[in-house]
Amino acid sequence: MDFRLTEERQMLQDALRRFLADTVTPEGIVEATGTATGFAPALWEQLTELGLPGAMFTEEQGGFGGAGFDLMVVFEELGRAGLSVPLVETVLSGALLDAAGMPVDDLAGGQILALAHTEPAARYDLNRVDTRAERTAEGWRVIGQKAVVHHAPAAKAILLTARTSGAADAEEGISLFLVTPADVTLRDYPLQGGGRAAELTIDATLPESALIGPAGTAFDALQTAHARATAALCAEALGMMETVKTLTVDYLRQRRQFGQPIGKFQALQHRMADVLIEIEQARSAVINLCGNLDGPDRDLHVSATKNLIGRTARLVVEEAIQMHGGIGMTMEYALGHFAKRLTMVDHRFGDTDYHLERFIRQAKSRAS
Missing domain, CATH: 1.10.540.10 (Acyl-CoA dehydrogenase/oxidase, N-terminal domain)
Structure with a gap:
């Protein structure tokens, strides 16, 4: 191929x-x-x-x-x-x-829209939407809270999910609304890996035109959107791991001990070889996911890749910091930023444990 x-x-x-x-x-x-x-x-x-x-x-x-x-x-x-x-x-x-x-x-x-879907008690479950929207004579009465809305402070408008019918954990009944910053209350803060996010509270009556698409049908679109965004995030993590690898290789060539670069020490060469192998395996997983984004087994590939990326990123960061020594822990050195950002990547759209369990569930359902 x-x-x-x-x-x-x-x-x-x-x-x-x-x-x-x-x-x-x-x-x-x-x-x-x-x-x-x-x-x-x-x-x-x-x-x-x-x-x-x-x-x-x-x-x-x-x-x-x-x-x-x-x-x-x-x-x-x-x-x-x-x-x-x-x-x-x-x-x-x-x-x-x-x-x-x-x-x-x-x-x-280039217009910026933020998505407000995650809620404080939801963890990574896309079905868990407690924000409620009820139709009134004036439009839609929407009440609820959203957590960690990325780039909300910079957004011109916000896409917000709310349940218009059904049980709290049912796929049916999730609807999508377009709201303006004036419709909500934002408490924004910086993120560990760069950028800003916000906690969002809404208690407002929205016009009928705020509803995006038919009411109660947004769940499938949410799954598709999160699958594509997860693929993008995995590719971003791959790029960060490549930079961490480059920083580490350069350091091993420059740092000298006992009269020679520490990169000549066999123990460090073996550790660096393991890092290179794991990054190439992660690259293959991302390629596989991006090639199957429109296929029938999309969600299986999403979970497999996100789990692998999370585990590989942790190994790459830990090995890089170990081989750098104390300088690897300082924020004045570039490695510190990439380490924090890779750590935060694991927690967006589901961490390694969540996607391992999700992969097992999907594999079992296909086998039965």
């Missing part, structure tokens, strides 16, 4: 890698995290001009990509730079709006 990139994807990868290498610095990431939006708006505009949001969508949707490998190319390069921008939110929002038959041209042009 030929795993080489198409000419268009290779051009996008080369252009993005050069741009990020010339533009992004660890100091700039830390500075951007402390701003009101959690990222540099000027940099996001430049990335939009390069066409990154458009690569998330097909030509019919107003973009020029949209396939799993387009996601992989873009997010791996963002991961190499350790950059936090609201592109995962573009993937999530685009899949939801497209499923509802709504245009995504504005998203392809």
Whole structure:
């Protein structure tokens, strides 16, 4: 099988890698995290001009990509730079709006929409939606709370899920609403791995037009959106692991002890070889997932890959810090940022334990 990139994807990868290498610095990431939006708006505009949001969508949707490998190319390069921008939110929002038959041209042009779905008691269960929406004479009365809404402070609008009917743990009855920041109360904060998120509280009456798509039918679209976003996040983690590997190899070549670089010590060579093997295995898993995003076994591949990425990222970070020694624990050194960001990646869209259990459940259901 030929795993080489198409000419268009290779051009996008080369252009993005050069741009990020010339533009992004660890100091700039830390500075951007402390701003009101959690990222540099000027940099996001430049990335939009390069066409990154458009690569998330097909030509019919107003973009020029949209396939799993387009996601992989873009997010791996963002991961190499350790950059936090609201592109995962573009993937999530685009899949939801497209499923509802709504245009995504504005998203392809760089508009930021946040998704408010996770709730304080939900853990990683997409079915668990306690926020309620009831139809009234004025529209929809929506009451509830959402947790860790990524990039909410920078969003022009927010896609919010609420249950319009059914039991609290049923797939039926989950609806999608488009709300403005004026409709909700946000308490925002910086994230450990860069960027900002917010806790959201809503107690408002929304107009009938706020409902996106038919009431009670958003669950399948949520699954599709989270599958695509998880693939993007796994590709981003792969890029971060590549940078951690490069930082570690460079350090082993430069750090000298007993009159020679420590990279010549056989024990460290063996440990580094294990890291290289695990990263290549993770790359194969991400390629496999991106090639099966539209297949019947999509969710099985999602859980298998997210579990593997979480375990591999932990090994890579721990080995890198061990081989760096004390400097690897300092935030002044670039490794510290990548270590925190990789740790946080494991907790978004389900951690290793959650996806292991989910994989087992799905494998059993297919075998029965």
